[in-house]
Amino acid sequence: MRKIKQSIQYCVLCSYFLFVVCVTSCAQKQSDSLTTGAENFTEYIPLFKEKKIAVAANQSSLIKGEHLVDVLLAKDIHITRIFSPEHGFRGDADAGEKITNGIDAKTGLPIVSLYGKHYKPSAADLKDVDIVVFDIQDVGVRFYTYISTLHYVMEACAEQGKQVIVLDRPNPNGHYVDGPVLKMKYSSFVGMHPVPVVYGMSIGEYAQMINGEKWLKNKVQCELKVIPCKNWNREKSYLLPVKPSPNLPNQLSVALYPSLCFFEGTVVSAGRGTNYPFQVYGHPFFTKGDFEFTPRSIPGASKYPKFKGEKCVGYDLRKINADDFRKKKKLDLSFLLNAYSELKAKSDFFNSFFENLAGTANLRTQIENSISEEQIRESWKKDRKKFMAIRAKYLIYPDFTER
Secondary structure (H helix, E strand, O other), X not given: OHHHHHHHHHHHXXXXXHHHHHHHHHHHHHHHOOEOHHHOHHHHHHHHOOXXXXXXXXXXXXXXXXXXXXXXXXOOOOEEEEEEOOOOOOOOOOOOOOOOOEEOOOOOOEEEEOOOOOOOOOOOOOOOOOEXXXXXXXXXXXXXXXXXXXXXXXXXXXXXXXXXXXXOOOOOOOOOOEOOOOOHHHOEXXXXXXXXXXXXXXXXXXXXXXXXXXXXXXXXXXXXEEEOOEOOOOXXXXXXXXXXXXXXXXXXXXXXXXXXXXHHHEOOEOOOOOOOOOOEEEEOOOOXXXXXXXXXXXXXXXXXXXXXXXXXXXXXXXXXXXXXXXXXXXXXXXXXXHHHHHHOOOOOOEOOOHHHHHOOOHHHHHHHOOOOHHHHHHHHHHHHHHHHHHHHOXXXXXXXXXO
């Protein structure tokens, strides 16, 4: 009997072990099943046959660690040039730093900057091009300028009769929609369209919206094809395999960026010039903060940070769990309101850039008039509802966003 019991226990343990292995394996397969548009070669490589291709890309345009441009060249795709956005083709230039044209050292391909003398490809830039492939990782925030580059690429291609193919990628902030909708009076390169600060769409979905709503100049539309991701669930946390720009180094900075970037339009530092940008905020005049930092020049990330060399008193947000913050599904205005309450009697808080970031004059006025966060949010609802109806027409992936 004792041997029988031991045999039964052994079988149970083996069964349990096999169950754990099976569940783990299935979970791994499910995790590995997500593929970006760039990885879905069968969907777009055949379209390149006997075509001349330009690629709008940066350091995020990777396929399992290898750059899209290198992959396409290995497949004998005829690439004539590279278009690079803000931060450059290799993603090592400061925010706002003008990028010059050049030659890619690895491939010898000409690089045309779309963040230098012009934002929009010229007719000459597209003369020897049949298709522009756009593959840049977005973070789903209106003032993140890659969607403005997308707009101008689409507009130029529409005017010159060229096709645009967007290789879609997951949006790490694609699970919610929040913030004031931009008023066109405040349209700029950090906000070109009447959308909320956080719009809850992949860059492929956003491209379809630009085209479908005729937001391009003179209401032109380009020949557009989106190569979708496979098995992307916008509700599931997506950890970016590479930082999308120099000052968004990790998952927490990406999650906090929609809330903290408002500080770029104020006297407050959002941590540029530190090793934790968009994870802290502070000012030399703060008195209630629990943290100190001194911004310094960091070439390739922030050469001339606000308060360079000055000690700032502030707040360290690195203790926030990125996944917990994500579950809130909203901007956090408490950081901005707290900073204003500390400085309103000591300094001119806002600068002229704030309206461009907010996309409206109302937010500044509301803060100056001590309107509560709840009331501010209530003022967004009408415009948000209109946007949600527009957004719904262009979604590629299942949507669970509360309407």
